[in-house]
Amino acid sequence: MDALAQGFAMVFSIETLLIIMASSLFGLFVGAVPGLSATMALALLVPMTFFMDPIPALAAMVSCSAMAIFAGDIPGCLLRMPGTAASAAYTDEAYAMARKGQADIALGSGLVFSAIGGLFGTAVLIVAAPLFAEFALNFTSFEFFWLILLGITCAIVISSTTPLKGAIMLILGFLVASVGMNNPAAFPRFTAGSTDLLGGIGFLPMLIGMFAVSEVIRSALDRSPRATIIDQPIHNVFKGMWQLTVKYPKQILRGSVLGTVVGALPGAGSDIASWMSYALSKKLSKEPEKFGTGHVEGIIESGAANNSALAGAWIPALVFGIPGDTLTAIVIGVLYMKNLNPGPSLFTTNPENMYAIYILFIFANLIMIPLGWATIKVAKRLLGVRREILLPLILMACIVGTFGMNNSPFDVWIMLAAGVAAYILEENGFPVAPAILGVVLGPMLEENFVKSMIKSDGEVLAFFSRPVAGVLGVLTLVVWLYPLLRHGFRRSPGRATPVGEAL
Template structure:
């Protein structure tokens, strides 16, 4: 083992590999910070470049760009309330509320440090427990996924602190969006109204860009005459008090990192679901749940830990069984085969040196995130000093270009503008946006796993509780639904 580690270290000490890591890090930070350019797109665009690289630097480029893009999505979310990646949308309102209070530095510093801690935790789990966790992930059938998705959707109601009913309605809007098109178990076109563009459904990225970015531009355009709320360019120190913060919330960091690894290891899950569930659980178990939504850093600490920890988790089934944990590892698996690093149980015996070099690059990328992330935050903070009447049109232009570039479709541009208007109307009437986004992310998984489970069980609902993991998740989910109602009923009777 010691010889393998020495050889792996020699591989990544190559100046060429280190330069690839450095440039990939800067590229990933840029891609994540621009709304519409997700971490998945960043990795996809790297694939043609990797054709001309040896195996280790090719995988290093993808690992580094992914880690950086997941973090940098927090920067526009915090400063402008426009999340750069879908996983940043889980706590965008919390981070922006801190910016309005002059605590953007604290929010971004906490997100950066906890992303590093979560990423390192996920990497260590990947190194030492990959086979065990991969077997656990493979035990998940459609029954377990159904309950896991329901648990994630339940967390959307926790996010809607002001009005659970409005949060529920917002969630239903997101679930309805996923029913559009032919992306359903029966392959039947629904709510297409004869439009060919709607047959493939509505893409998440144009919707998210519209709901968070275009709605913000609309709000500025409508509210500027009344005196739009401005944010000062002095957002405070970035790392001041971060040590005390980690000491204050060690359970949040550990819980978020652990949940991120587990959710990341589940095929088809990923950082988006991990972030939403972590933020919801953080509020549920917090000693100060009433502060969530007002600019409270605890939820950011837990969700950002889960974000980057899920990256290591997603590589577990990808490396051990060749099963992608998320859309990013689905791309990476193709590159692994192309470079003759065939994933599977034998990879630990056939290619141990390149494999452990990849593990070391995970660690290097997360450590490199601290200085480069700090520099990115310092650079991005200048955005707040730009006059809004100049900044908002530029943001709108970036959003429309980003939406078009996903599928080279003007239809996606129309989707972005339409959902920008919908989001503006929702927020003006007190409906939160986060449950809608989560409903869109999880709606397809909910339907496909429900239908598949009902087909396998011949319609018997008790089959959803037959398997140990499914039964446990089912009981937890139903308890979360029922216990608050029972407690409210008891309190109302006592009051009466």
């Protein structure tokens, strides 16, 4: 009870409340502007958190991400241009409703059921995270090695339509993480004689470059004409929401559950949860023929999924230090910066901080409703902001924030190089998320591998000697070998080869 009281005191301090309000408004603005993303919003906030205490810094992360994910629905509905990737799944549906004069119902559904999904995911986080942490207290370096390897493998399979390109980006992330002396032997690697690289490539400058500068470059080079905003009055967005709740309870629960589960998978995140939820809603609907014509059912289920995935992604991030998506990858960087190292010990040594995080999630999803309503009311003004004004301001904030973290011009060059590289890679179909996972998890993987080899005196079979480690190891190998086994089965003797495959 003392830890809970301390958690409430930390969240409801004047400083934290002001930061929550400011970061919420910032997240709503970034999410509502097409071309900007929730990940970009968090990346831009990182330099600000450098000067905050741990809980206010986490409050900025939680509130900004929750608001930005919802706000992406607004331009999707009024412009047919999703503000974030999580809103893309049902953009056509919401836009069709807006053209029929139902923009208030579409936006109201996105707002209300996103909040409900976020609260559901928070409830799962509160219950599941301590249980997993208690279980993980018995983990040794063997279990963590296989768990990290399994998480990386699943991330490549889940988050990328082209697993080969995802694997290439993961290896690139490993290479970036190996630069410098941050390795078990403290041996300088790939520094090319540069003293600036002895400490490694800065993770936070690289994040700002990959997710903020790359978006600035993409938006600056985009010469497509701006879409016309649907000009219709938006009245009471809450009208009819109770009737929709009574009519679609299964869809709300299904979207919330699916979003939380998918969010907890490494590398998945809100956008994949949203697409999966929309597809499942259409498949199980009693009226599938209405989808695509302006039917609210898919918006309800996907809206619940994308915000519940946010809380779900924090479960592996807090318990194991494995990011569920790019947002929690940034959060992990902030946690290390604030000496709140993710892992099971975080729940035992700092229980008041964990209670504060739970309260932050609940509070952020509750204030989303009034702040989201206000954002919808001024949406047309937000969507009218010119890129020629916005992009230079964002780039300036990136440069100033990156330089201010360590007063290092070298960090600024890393940020700019990372932004250009991320833009070129994404334009050629290479996903950035696996690279971020490689940078975050590469040092952890190497450290646990070296520890395990020292403990076992170089005996490889020791990685399978403990029950949990053995199960995780076998499961990882099955995931690796499954494509080869499936390919061999298709070509096995006695099995007819399809004409198209033979050609």
